[in-house]
Amino acid sequence: MRTEFIIPENLCLEDLQSILQKRSRLHQEPAQTIYRTYFDSFDWRLYQDGSLLEDTRSGNEHTLVWRSLKGEYRCPRLKLRAAPRFAWDLPQGPFRKLMEPVLEMREFLPKVRIRSRITSLRILNKDKKTVARLTLEENTLMRQKGSRSRKLDNRAVVIPVRGYTKHGRELTNLLRKQGLTPAQGDLMQTSLSLIGEVPGGYSSKLGLQLNPDMRADQATKIILHRLLDIMLENEDGTRTGTDSEFLHDFRVAIRRTRSALTQIKAVFPKRVIDRYKAEFAWLGQITSPSRDLDVYLLSFDEYRDSLPADMQADIEPLRKFLLRHQKIEHKSLLKSLDSARYRRLISGWRQFLGDPVNERSTLNNAGRPVTRVACERIWRIYRRAIREGDAITTESPADDLHELRKTCKKLRYLMEFFQSLYPGGEIKSLIKVLKTLQDNLGNFQDYEVQVATLKEFSHQMVAEGKVPPDTLLAMGMLIDGLERRQHQAREEFAGRYAGFSAQDHQDRFRQLFASSH
Numbered sequence: 001m002r003t004e005f006i007i008p009e010n011l012c013l014e015d016l017q018s019i020l021q022k023r024s025r026l027h028q029e030p031a032q033t034i035y036r037t038y039f040d041s042f043d044w045r046l047y048q049d050g051s052l053l054e055d056t057r058s059g060n061e062h063t064l065v066w067r068s069l070k071g072e073y074r075c076p077r078l079k080l081r082a083a084p085r086f087a088w089d090l091p092q093g094p095f096r097k098l099m100e101p102v103l104e105m106r107e108f109l110p111k112v113r114i115r116s117r118i119t120s121l122r123i124l125n126k127d128k129k130t131v132a133r134l135t136l137e138e139n140t141l142m143r144q145k146g147s148r149s150r151k152l153d154n155r156a157v158v159i160p161v162r163g164y165t166k167h168g169r170e171l172t173n174l175l176r177k178q179g180l181t182p183a184q185g186d187l188m189q190t191s192l193s194l195i196g197e198v199p200g201g202y203s204s205k206l207g208l209q210l211n212p213d214m215r216a217d218q219a220t221k222i223i224l225h226r227l228l229d230i231m232l233e234n235e236d237g238t239r240t241g242t243d244s245e246f247l248h249d250f251r252v253a254i255r256r257t258r259s260a261l262t263q264i265k266a267v268f269p270k271r272v273i274d275r276y277k278a279e280f281a282w283l284g285q286i287t288s289p290s291r292d293l294d295v296y297l298l299s300f301d302e303y304r305d306s307l308p309a310d311m312q313a314d315i316e317p318l319r320k321f322l323l324r325h326q327k328i329e330h331k332s333l334l335k336s337l338d339s340a341r342y343r344r345l346i347s348g349w350r351q352f353l354g355d356p357v358n359e360r361s362t363l364n365n366a367g368r369p370v371t372r373v374a375c376e377r378i379w380r381i382y383r384r385a386i387r388e389g390d391a392i393t394t395e396s397p398a399d400d401l402h403e404l405r406k407t408c409k410k411l412r413y414l415m416e417f418f419q420s421l422y423p424g425g426e427i428k429s430l431i432k433v434l435k436t437l438q439d440n441l442g443n444f445q446d447y448e449v450q451v452a453t454l455k456e457f458s459h460q461m462v463a464e465g466k467v468p469p470d471t472l473l474a475m476g477m478l479i480d481g482l483e484r485r486q487h488q489a490r491e492e493f494a495g496r497y498a499g500f501s502a503q504d505h506q507d508r509f510r511q512l513f514a515s516s517h
Helices: 011-022 094-103 164-177 187-194 214-234 235-240 243-264 270-298 298-305 307-338 338-353 371-390 398-417 426-465 468-502 503-515
Strands: 003-006 026-029 032-040 051-058 061-068 078-080 108-124 130-141 155-160
Touching: 003 164, 011 026, 011 130, 011 426, 011 468, 061 094, 061 164, 078 108, 108 187, 108 398, 130 187, 155 164, 187 503, 214 235, 214 243, 214 338, 214 371, 235 270, 235 307, 243 398, 270 338, 270 426, 298 307, 307 426, 307 468, 371 398, 371 503, 398 426, 398 468, 426 468, 426 503
Parallel strands: none
Antiparallel strands: 003 155, 026 108, 032 051, 032 108, 051 061, 061 078, 108 130, 130 155
8 A cells, every 4th residue: 555755844855865775776767747636526425435536647648546545546547538527438447337336427526736746766676676666746736716826745655566565664664764754644635725625525414403492493594594505505516517416406405495484384474485485486497497407318328228229329319309408408597597586586595594583573483492393393294294195095196196205305304404403313214214215206206207208308309300210219118118117116105105104113203203392
Protein backbone atom coordinates (compact mmCIF):
# COMPACT_ATOMS: atom_id res chain seq x y z
CA MET A 1 0.00 0.00 0.00
CA ARG A 2 1.33 3.45 -0.91
CA THR A 3 2.41 5.72 1.93
CA GLU A 4 2.40 9.50 1.67
CA PHE A 5 4.71 11.75 3.67
CA ILE A 6 4.74 15.50 4.17
CA ILE A 7 8.13 16.98 3.32
CA PRO A 8 9.08 19.65 5.91
CA GLU A 9 9.37 23.19 4.57
CA ASN A 10 13.01 23.38 5.66
CA LEU A 11 13.95 20.34 3.55
CA CYS A 12 14.17 21.02 -0.16
CA LEU A 13 13.60 18.23 -2.66
CA GLU A 14 17.19 18.38 -3.96
CA ASP A 15 18.58 17.82 -0.46
CA LEU A 16 16.26 14.87 0.06
CA GLN A 17 17.38 13.37 -3.24
CA SER A 18 21.01 13.76 -2.19
CA ILE A 19 20.36 11.95 1.09
CA LEU A 20 18.65 9.10 -0.73
CA GLN A 21 21.45 8.94 -3.30
CA LYS A 22 23.97 8.28 -0.55
CA ARG A 23 21.91 5.42 0.90
CA SER A 24 20.55 3.68 -2.21
CA ARG A 25 21.02 3.20 -5.90
CA LEU A 26 18.60 5.51 -7.66
CA HIS A 27 17.31 5.88 -11.16
CA GLN A 28 15.72 9.27 -11.71
CA GLU A 29 13.16 9.61 -14.43
CA PRO A 30 12.66 12.96 -16.20
CA ALA A 31 10.61 15.40 -14.13
CA GLN A 32 7.18 16.23 -15.47
CA THR A 33 4.29 18.54 -14.72
CA ILE A 34 0.93 16.88 -14.38
CA TYR A 35 -2.54 18.21 -13.67
CA ARG A 36 -4.74 16.34 -11.23
CA THR A 37 -8.47 16.67 -10.94
CA TYR A 38 -10.29 14.96 -8.10
CA PHE A 39 -13.81 13.97 -9.01
CA ASP A 40 -16.87 13.01 -7.02
CA SER A 41 -20.60 13.36 -7.41
CA PHE A 42 -22.42 16.40 -6.03
CA ASP A 43 -23.61 14.30 -3.08
CA TRP A 44 -20.15 12.77 -2.47
CA ARG A 45 -20.97 9.16 -3.31
CA LEU A 46 -17.33 8.18 -3.76
CA TYR A 47 -16.29 9.82 -0.51
CA GLN A 48 -19.16 8.12 1.32
CA ASP A 49 -17.85 4.90 -0.21
CA GLY A 50 -14.47 5.63 1.38
CA SER A 51 -12.78 6.29 -1.95
CA LEU A 52 -11.66 9.00 -4.35
CA LEU A 53 -11.21 9.29 -8.10
CA GLU A 54 -8.16 11.08 -9.44
CA ASP A 55 -7.80 12.08 -13.08
CA THR A 56 -4.19 12.78 -13.98
CA ARG A 57 -3.61 14.65 -17.22
CA SER A 58 -0.22 14.65 -18.87
CA GLY A 59 -0.31 16.12 -22.36
CA ASN A 60 -3.46 14.87 -24.05
CA GLU A 61 -3.68 11.63 -22.07
CA HIS A 62 -5.86 11.12 -19.03
CA THR A 63 -5.20 8.44 -16.43
CA LEU A 64 -7.95 7.56 -13.96
CA VAL A 65 -6.93 6.22 -10.57
CA TRP A 66 -9.60 4.99 -8.17
CA ARG A 67 -8.38 4.26 -4.68
CA SER A 68 -9.59 4.15 -1.12
CA LEU A 69 -8.96 7.11 1.17
CA LYS A 70 -6.36 4.88 2.82
CA GLY A 71 -4.43 4.62 -0.44
CA GLU A 72 -5.46 1.12 -1.57
CA TYR A 73 -6.15 0.81 -5.28
CA ARG A 74 -9.70 -0.25 -6.18
CA CYS A 75 -8.87 -0.99 -9.82
CA PRO A 76 -5.92 -0.90 -12.20
CA ARG A 77 -5.22 2.51 -13.73
CA LEU A 78 -7.37 3.38 -16.72
CA LYS A 79 -5.98 5.45 -19.59
CA LEU A 80 -8.42 7.56 -21.60
CA ARG A 81 -8.38 10.32 -24.19
CA ALA A 82 -10.78 12.45 -22.13
CA ALA A 83 -12.17 12.50 -18.62
CA PRO A 84 -15.63 10.84 -18.43
CA ARG A 85 -18.81 12.62 -17.38
CA PHE A 86 -20.72 9.57 -16.13
CA ALA A 87 -19.75 6.06 -15.08
CA TRP A 88 -21.46 4.69 -18.19
CA ASP A 89 -19.03 6.73 -20.33
CA LEU A 90 -16.19 4.48 -19.15
CA PRO A 91 -15.16 1.62 -21.44
CA GLN A 92 -16.57 -1.80 -20.64
CA GLY A 93 -14.41 -3.55 -18.06
CA PRO A 94 -13.84 -3.97 -14.32
CA PHE A 95 -13.36 -0.23 -13.69
CA ARG A 96 -16.82 0.60 -15.03
CA LYS A 97 -18.44 -2.50 -13.56
CA LEU A 98 -17.31 -1.55 -10.05
CA MET A 99 -17.82 2.20 -10.42
CA GLU A 100 -21.41 2.18 -11.74
CA PRO A 101 -23.08 0.76 -8.58
CA VAL A 102 -21.35 3.45 -6.49
CA LEU A 103 -21.94 6.48 -8.70
CA GLU A 104 -25.16 5.26 -10.36
CA MET A 105 -26.69 8.06 -12.47
CA ARG A 106 -24.72 10.92 -10.96
CA GLU A 107 -22.30 13.04 -12.93
CA PHE A 108 -18.57 13.27 -12.17
CA LEU A 109 -17.94 16.78 -10.84
CA PRO A 110 -14.48 18.28 -10.34
CA LYS A 111 -13.94 19.03 -6.67
CA VAL A 112 -10.34 20.33 -6.73
CA ARG A 113 -7.62 20.79 -9.35
CA ILE A 114 -3.94 20.54 -8.53
CA ARG A 115 -0.78 21.17 -10.54
CA SER A 116 2.08 18.88 -9.52
CA ARG A 117 5.73 18.89 -10.47
CA ILE A 118 6.67 15.21 -10.19
CA THR A 119 10.12 13.69 -9.82
CA SER A 120 9.95 9.88 -9.97
CA LEU A 121 12.71 7.80 -8.45
CA ARG A 122 13.25 4.06 -8.74
CA ILE A 123 15.15 2.41 -5.89
CA LEU A 124 17.46 -0.31 -7.31
CA ASN A 125 19.16 -3.27 -5.70
CA LYS A 126 22.65 -4.46 -6.59
CA ASP A 127 21.19 -6.36 -9.57
CA LYS A 128 19.68 -3.07 -10.78
CA LYS A 129 16.15 -4.37 -10.21
CA THR A 130 13.51 -1.90 -9.04
CA VAL A 131 12.63 -2.73 -5.43
CA ALA A 132 10.65 0.41 -4.53
CA ARG A 133 9.37 3.58 -6.12
CA LEU A 134 9.35 7.08 -4.70
CA THR A 135 7.71 10.17 -6.16
CA LEU A 136 8.56 13.64 -4.96
CA GLU A 137 5.77 16.12 -5.52
CA GLU A 138 5.66 19.91 -5.57
CA ASN A 139 1.94 20.65 -5.40
CA THR A 140 -0.07 23.80 -6.11
CA LEU A 141 -3.81 24.15 -5.67
CA MET A 142 -5.07 25.79 -8.82
CA ARG A 143 -7.39 28.78 -8.75
CA GLN A 144 -11.08 27.84 -8.52
CA LYS A 145 -14.40 28.87 -7.02
CA GLY A 146 -13.16 32.43 -6.64
CA SER A 147 -10.13 31.41 -4.55
CA ARG A 148 -6.56 32.14 -5.61
CA SER A 149 -4.01 29.47 -6.35
CA ARG A 150 -1.89 28.52 -3.36
CA LYS A 151 1.01 26.32 -2.42
CA LEU A 152 0.27 22.91 -0.98
CA ASP A 153 2.47 20.55 1.00
CA ASN A 154 5.35 18.98 -0.86
CA ARG A 155 4.94 15.24 -0.57
CA ALA A 156 6.95 12.08 -0.91
CA VAL A 157 4.99 8.99 -1.89
CA VAL A 158 6.41 5.52 -1.33
CA ILE A 159 5.00 2.98 -3.78
CA PRO A 160 6.00 -0.59 -2.85
CA VAL A 161 6.92 -3.14 -5.49
CA ARG A 162 5.40 -6.60 -5.24
CA GLY A 163 7.88 -9.09 -3.83
CA TYR A 164 10.08 -6.41 -2.26
CA THR A 165 8.06 -5.31 0.78
CA LYS A 166 11.21 -5.22 2.94
CA HIS A 167 12.78 -2.56 0.73
CA GLY A 168 9.60 -0.51 0.88
CA ARG A 169 9.66 -0.61 4.67
CA GLU A 170 13.33 0.39 4.72
CA LEU A 171 12.61 3.37 2.50
CA THR A 172 9.68 4.37 4.70
CA ASN A 173 11.86 4.19 7.84
CA LEU A 174 14.56 6.27 6.18
CA LEU A 175 12.11 9.02 5.32
CA ARG A 176 10.85 9.08 8.89
CA LYS A 177 14.42 9.54 10.15
CA GLN A 178 14.80 12.56 7.86
CA GLY A 179 11.89 14.27 9.60
CA LEU A 180 9.13 13.41 7.15
CA THR A 181 5.78 12.78 8.79
CA PRO A 182 3.00 10.57 7.40
CA ALA A 183 0.24 12.58 5.73
CA GLN A 184 -2.94 12.51 7.79
CA GLY A 185 -5.18 12.96 4.79
CA ASP A 186 -5.12 12.53 1.06
CA LEU A 187 -4.06 15.52 -1.01
CA MET A 188 -7.67 15.94 -2.07
CA GLN A 189 -8.82 16.27 1.55
CA THR A 190 -6.08 18.78 2.34
CA SER A 191 -7.04 20.86 -0.69
CA LEU A 192 -10.73 20.82 0.16
CA SER A 193 -10.04 22.09 3.66
CA LEU A 194 -8.11 25.05 2.22
CA ILE A 195 -11.08 26.18 0.15
CA GLY A 196 -13.53 25.56 2.98
CA GLU A 197 -15.32 22.62 1.36
CA VAL A 198 -16.40 19.78 3.64
CA PRO A 199 -16.37 16.31 2.01
CA GLY A 200 -19.78 14.76 2.35
CA GLY A 201 -21.21 18.17 3.21
CA TYR A 202 -24.33 17.76 1.08
CA SER A 203 -27.16 15.36 1.83
CA SER A 204 -30.77 15.34 0.68
CA LYS A 205 -31.72 13.88 4.08
CA LEU A 206 -33.26 16.25 6.58
CA GLY A 207 -30.80 15.46 9.37
CA LEU A 208 -32.71 17.56 11.92
CA GLN A 209 -32.51 17.50 15.71
CA LEU A 210 -35.75 18.93 17.08
CA ASN A 211 -36.33 19.72 20.75
CA PRO A 212 -39.38 17.71 21.94
CA ASP A 213 -40.65 20.68 23.95
CA MET A 214 -40.29 23.14 21.08
CA ARG A 215 -43.41 24.90 19.86
CA ALA A 216 -44.93 23.14 16.87
CA ASP A 217 -44.88 26.28 14.70
CA GLN A 218 -41.17 26.85 15.41
CA ALA A 219 -40.34 23.21 14.64
CA THR A 220 -42.33 23.33 11.40
CA LYS A 221 -40.41 26.41 10.28
CA ILE A 222 -37.14 24.58 10.98
CA ILE A 223 -38.30 21.63 8.86
CA LEU A 224 -39.44 23.88 6.02
CA HIS A 225 -36.26 25.95 6.14
CA ARG A 226 -34.17 22.81 5.76
CA LEU A 227 -36.27 21.80 2.75
CA LEU A 228 -35.75 25.25 1.22
CA ASP A 229 -31.99 24.86 1.70
CA ILE A 230 -32.08 21.51 -0.13
CA MET A 231 -34.06 23.09 -2.97
CA LEU A 232 -31.62 25.96 -3.40
CA GLU A 233 -28.58 23.70 -3.16
CA ASN A 234 -29.95 21.83 -6.17
CA GLU A 235 -31.13 24.81 -8.20
CA ASP A 236 -27.89 25.45 -10.13
CA GLY A 237 -27.59 21.78 -11.07
CA THR A 238 -31.25 21.75 -12.10
CA ARG A 239 -30.58 24.69 -14.38
CA THR A 240 -27.57 22.99 -15.96
CA GLY A 241 -29.64 19.90 -16.67
CA THR A 242 -26.85 17.38 -17.23
CA ASP A 243 -27.23 15.44 -13.97
CA SER A 244 -30.85 14.36 -13.54
CA GLU A 245 -30.54 13.91 -9.76
CA PHE A 246 -30.41 17.66 -9.15
CA LEU A 247 -33.94 18.01 -10.48
CA HIS A 248 -34.97 14.87 -8.59
CA ASP A 249 -33.78 16.25 -5.22
CA PHE A 250 -35.25 19.66 -6.10
CA ARG A 251 -38.64 18.08 -6.70
CA VAL A 252 -38.53 15.85 -3.61
CA ALA A 253 -37.94 18.97 -1.48
CA ILE A 254 -40.97 20.58 -3.17
CA ARG A 255 -43.16 17.52 -2.50
CA ARG A 256 -42.06 17.39 1.12
CA THR A 257 -42.77 21.10 1.50
CA ARG A 258 -46.28 20.68 0.12
CA SER A 259 -46.85 17.70 2.42
CA ALA A 260 -45.67 19.63 5.48
CA LEU A 261 -47.98 22.52 4.64
CA THR A 262 -51.01 20.22 4.43
CA GLN A 263 -50.22 17.56 7.03
CA ILE A 264 -48.88 19.61 9.95
CA LYS A 265 -52.21 21.18 10.82
CA ALA A 266 -53.10 24.48 12.49
CA VAL A 267 -49.63 25.90 12.98
CA PHE A 268 -49.69 28.66 10.31
CA PRO A 269 -52.45 31.09 9.24
CA LYS A 270 -54.77 29.84 6.50
CA ARG A 271 -53.81 32.68 4.14
CA VAL A 272 -50.16 31.60 4.33
CA ILE A 273 -51.01 27.94 3.80
CA ASP A 274 -53.30 28.67 0.84
CA ARG A 275 -50.78 30.96 -0.85
CA TYR A 276 -47.79 28.67 -0.61
CA LYS A 277 -49.72 25.47 -1.30
CA ALA A 278 -50.71 27.02 -4.63
CA GLU A 279 -47.21 28.32 -5.38
CA PHE A 280 -45.42 25.07 -4.59
CA ALA A 281 -48.06 23.16 -6.55
CA TRP A 282 -47.17 25.39 -9.52
CA LEU A 283 -43.48 24.70 -8.97
CA GLY A 284 -44.14 20.97 -8.88
CA GLN A 285 -46.17 21.24 -12.08
CA ILE A 286 -43.51 23.11 -14.09
CA THR A 287 -40.76 20.67 -13.08
CA SER A 288 -42.79 17.53 -13.80
CA PRO A 289 -42.36 17.21 -17.61
CA SER A 290 -38.55 17.43 -17.44
CA ARG A 291 -38.37 14.90 -14.61
CA ASP A 292 -40.67 12.47 -16.42
CA LEU A 293 -38.41 12.52 -19.48
CA ASP A 294 -35.33 12.09 -17.28
CA VAL A 295 -36.89 8.97 -15.77
CA TYR A 296 -37.64 7.44 -19.17
CA LEU A 297 -34.12 8.14 -20.40
CA LEU A 298 -32.63 6.61 -17.24
CA SER A 299 -34.85 3.56 -17.81
CA PHE A 300 -34.09 3.32 -21.50
CA ASP A 301 -31.30 0.73 -21.30
CA GLU A 302 -33.53 -1.46 -19.13
CA TYR A 303 -36.33 -1.08 -21.67
CA ARG A 304 -34.03 -2.01 -24.53
CA ASP A 305 -32.49 -4.99 -22.73
CA SER A 306 -35.95 -6.38 -21.94
CA LEU A 307 -36.60 -6.84 -25.67
CA PRO A 308 -35.43 -9.79 -27.77
CA ALA A 309 -31.90 -9.22 -29.09
CA ASP A 310 -33.07 -8.86 -32.69
CA MET A 311 -35.49 -6.06 -31.71
CA GLN A 312 -33.27 -3.98 -29.44
CA ALA A 313 -32.04 -1.67 -32.20
CA ASP A 314 -35.64 -0.96 -33.22
CA ILE A 315 -36.27 1.02 -30.03
CA GLU A 316 -33.55 3.64 -30.70
CA PRO A 317 -35.97 6.14 -32.32
CA LEU A 318 -37.67 6.35 -28.92
CA ARG A 319 -34.40 7.49 -27.33
CA LYS A 320 -34.03 10.23 -29.96
CA PHE A 321 -37.63 11.30 -29.34
CA LEU A 322 -37.02 11.48 -25.58
CA LEU A 323 -33.79 13.48 -25.97
CA ARG A 324 -35.44 15.94 -28.34
CA HIS A 325 -38.35 16.58 -26.00
CA GLN A 326 -36.08 16.70 -22.98
CA LYS A 327 -34.27 19.70 -24.50
CA ILE A 328 -37.60 21.41 -25.22
CA GLU A 329 -38.91 20.87 -21.70
CA HIS A 330 -35.64 21.95 -20.10
CA LYS A 331 -35.77 25.28 -21.93
CA SER A 332 -39.33 25.74 -20.72
CA LEU A 333 -38.26 24.93 -17.16
CA LEU A 334 -35.42 27.47 -17.30
CA LYS A 335 -37.87 30.11 -18.45
CA SER A 336 -40.06 29.42 -15.41
CA LEU A 337 -37.09 29.44 -13.01
CA ASP A 338 -36.06 32.80 -14.44
CA SER A 339 -39.55 34.23 -13.99
CA ALA A 340 -40.59 36.94 -11.55
CA ARG A 341 -43.09 34.49 -10.05
CA TYR A 342 -40.35 32.07 -9.03
CA ARG A 343 -38.22 34.87 -7.56
CA ARG A 344 -41.19 36.17 -5.56
CA LEU A 345 -41.95 32.67 -4.30
CA ILE A 346 -38.41 32.07 -3.02
CA SER A 347 -37.91 35.53 -1.50
CA GLY A 348 -41.34 35.59 0.14
CA TRP A 349 -41.00 32.05 1.47
CA ARG A 350 -37.53 32.73 2.84
CA GLN A 351 -38.77 35.86 4.60
CA PHE A 352 -41.76 34.05 6.12
CA LEU A 353 -39.59 31.22 7.42
CA GLY A 354 -37.07 33.68 8.85
CA ASP A 355 -39.67 35.76 10.72
CA PRO A 356 -40.13 34.85 14.41
CA VAL A 357 -43.38 33.13 15.29
CA ASN A 358 -46.05 35.09 17.14
CA GLU A 359 -45.61 34.67 20.86
CA ARG A 360 -49.37 34.27 21.19
CA SER A 361 -51.33 32.44 18.54
CA THR A 362 -54.99 31.56 18.15
CA LEU A 363 -54.07 28.56 16.00
CA ASN A 364 -54.80 25.27 17.75
CA ASN A 365 -51.41 23.63 17.37
CA ALA A 366 -49.00 26.56 16.98
CA GLY A 367 -47.96 26.85 20.62
CA ARG A 368 -48.23 23.19 21.59
CA PRO A 369 -45.14 21.00 22.09
CA VAL A 370 -44.10 19.56 18.76
CA THR A 371 -43.95 16.01 20.14
CA ARG A 372 -47.66 15.99 20.91
CA VAL A 373 -48.59 17.40 17.52
CA ALA A 374 -46.29 14.94 15.75
CA CYS A 375 -47.73 11.94 17.57
CA GLU A 376 -51.31 12.95 16.84
CA ARG A 377 -50.68 13.55 13.14
CA ILE A 378 -48.63 10.39 12.58
CA TRP A 379 -51.10 8.21 14.46
CA ARG A 380 -54.06 9.68 12.57
CA ILE A 381 -52.47 9.07 9.15
CA TYR A 382 -51.30 5.59 10.17
CA ARG A 383 -54.84 4.60 11.17
CA ARG A 384 -56.09 5.91 7.82
CA ALA A 385 -53.54 3.73 6.04
CA ILE A 386 -54.72 0.67 7.97
CA ARG A 387 -58.39 1.41 7.21
CA GLU A 388 -57.68 1.87 3.51
CA GLY A 389 -55.43 -1.19 3.32
CA ASP A 390 -57.87 -3.47 5.17
CA ALA A 391 -60.60 -2.51 2.71
CA ILE A 392 -58.61 -3.59 -0.36
CA THR A 393 -59.49 -6.99 -1.81
CA THR A 394 -58.52 -8.80 -4.99
CA GLU A 395 -61.55 -7.15 -6.61
CA SER A 396 -60.66 -3.59 -5.59
CA PRO A 397 -59.98 -1.10 -8.40
CA ALA A 398 -56.50 0.33 -9.02
CA ASP A 399 -57.66 3.69 -7.61
CA ASP A 400 -57.89 2.16 -4.13
CA LEU A 401 -54.23 1.17 -4.26
CA HIS A 402 -53.32 4.64 -5.51
CA GLU A 403 -55.13 6.25 -2.57
CA LEU A 404 -53.29 3.99 -0.14
CA ARG A 405 -50.02 4.89 -1.86
CA LYS A 406 -50.67 8.61 -1.30
CA THR A 407 -51.60 8.01 2.33
CA CYS A 408 -48.42 6.01 2.90
CA LYS A 409 -46.36 8.80 1.34
CA LYS A 410 -47.90 11.33 3.75
CA LEU A 411 -47.16 8.97 6.63
CA ARG A 412 -43.55 8.49 5.49
CA TYR A 413 -42.94 12.23 5.20
CA LEU A 414 -44.38 12.91 8.66
CA MET A 415 -42.24 10.18 10.22
CA GLU A 416 -39.13 11.59 8.53
CA PHE A 417 -39.94 15.19 9.52
CA PHE A 418 -40.18 14.25 13.20
CA GLN A 419 -37.75 11.33 13.26
CA SER A 420 -35.41 12.97 15.78
CA LEU A 421 -38.18 13.09 18.39
CA TYR A 422 -38.26 9.29 18.76
CA PRO A 423 -35.77 6.55 19.63
CA GLY A 424 -33.66 6.16 16.49
CA GLY A 425 -33.73 2.39 16.16
CA GLU A 426 -37.49 2.13 16.68
CA ILE A 427 -38.66 4.74 14.19
CA LYS A 428 -36.10 3.70 11.57
CA SER A 429 -37.38 0.14 11.85
CA LEU A 430 -40.97 1.26 11.32
CA ILE A 431 -39.98 3.47 8.36
CA LYS A 432 -38.32 0.42 6.84
CA VAL A 433 -41.53 -1.61 7.28
CA LEU A 434 -43.51 1.20 5.64
CA LYS A 435 -41.01 1.49 2.79
CA THR A 436 -41.48 -2.19 1.89
CA LEU A 437 -45.17 -1.53 1.26
CA GLN A 438 -44.45 1.77 -0.48
CA ASP A 439 -42.09 0.08 -2.93
CA ASN A 440 -44.86 -2.28 -4.00
CA LEU A 441 -47.48 0.46 -4.31
CA GLY A 442 -45.01 2.70 -6.11
CA ASN A 443 -44.15 0.00 -8.63
CA PHE A 444 -47.82 -0.68 -9.29
CA GLN A 445 -48.45 3.02 -9.95
CA ASP A 446 -45.25 3.52 -11.98
CA TYR A 447 -46.01 0.64 -14.33
CA GLU A 448 -49.51 1.98 -14.96
CA VAL A 449 -48.17 5.46 -15.68
CA GLN A 450 -45.42 4.10 -17.95
CA VAL A 451 -47.92 2.08 -19.97
CA ALA A 452 -50.12 5.14 -20.51
CA THR A 453 -47.17 7.41 -21.27
CA LEU A 454 -45.52 5.05 -23.77
CA LYS A 455 -48.83 4.80 -25.61
CA GLU A 456 -48.98 8.60 -25.67
CA PHE A 457 -45.35 8.78 -26.89
CA SER A 458 -46.14 6.41 -29.75
CA HIS A 459 -49.00 8.63 -30.90
CA GLN A 460 -46.76 11.72 -30.63
CA MET A 461 -44.00 10.06 -32.64
CA VAL A 462 -46.44 9.18 -35.39
CA ALA A 463 -47.80 12.74 -35.40
CA GLU A 464 -44.30 14.24 -35.58
CA GLY A 465 -43.15 12.24 -38.57
CA LYS A 466 -42.38 8.83 -39.95
CA VAL A 467 -41.81 6.13 -37.36
CA PRO A 468 -40.53 2.73 -38.51
CA PRO A 469 -43.21 0.07 -37.98
CA ASP A 470 -40.64 -2.03 -36.15
CA THR A 471 -40.25 0.75 -33.56
CA LEU A 472 -43.97 0.81 -32.85
CA LEU A 473 -43.91 -2.98 -32.60
CA ALA A 474 -41.01 -2.83 -30.13
CA MET A 475 -42.83 -0.21 -28.06
CA GLY A 476 -45.90 -2.46 -28.04
CA MET A 477 -43.78 -5.26 -26.62
CA LEU A 478 -42.45 -2.89 -23.95
CA ILE A 479 -46.00 -1.99 -22.99
CA ASP A 480 -46.97 -5.66 -22.78
CA GLY A 481 -44.01 -6.29 -20.49
CA LEU A 482 -44.89 -3.37 -18.24
CA GLU A 483 -48.50 -4.56 -17.97
CA ARG A 484 -47.24 -7.97 -16.86
CA ARG A 485 -45.05 -6.32 -14.23
CA GLN A 486 -47.99 -4.29 -12.97
CA HIS A 487 -50.06 -7.45 -12.70
CA GLN A 488 -47.26 -9.10 -10.74
CA ALA A 489 -47.01 -6.11 -8.38
CA ARG A 490 -50.78 -6.34 -7.84
CA GLU A 491 -50.46 -10.00 -6.91
CA GLU A 492 -47.64 -9.20 -4.46
CA PHE A 493 -49.64 -6.48 -2.71
CA ALA A 494 -51.50 -8.77 -0.29
CA GLY A 495 -48.27 -10.21 1.10
CA ARG A 496 -46.61 -6.80 1.39
CA TYR A 497 -49.63 -5.30 3.12
CA ALA A 498 -49.90 -8.26 5.49
CA GLY A 499 -46.32 -7.62 6.57
CA PHE A 500 -46.96 -3.90 7.11
CA SER A 501 -50.22 -4.43 9.04
CA ALA A 502 -49.02 -7.35 11.14
CA GLN A 503 -50.18 -7.11 14.75
CA ASP A 504 -46.68 -6.69 16.18
CA HIS A 505 -46.09 -3.73 13.84
CA GLN A 506 -49.45 -2.21 14.80
CA ASP A 507 -48.51 -2.58 18.46
CA ARG A 508 -45.19 -0.83 17.84
CA PHE A 509 -46.88 2.06 16.00
CA ARG A 510 -49.40 2.39 18.83
CA GLN A 511 -46.72 2.35 21.51
CA LEU A 512 -44.56 4.92 19.77
CA PHE A 513 -47.23 7.37 18.63
CA ALA A 514 -50.60 6.71 20.33
CA SER A 515 -49.39 6.27 23.90
CA SER A 516 -47.65 9.66 23.87
CA HIS A 517 -50.77 11.82 23.76
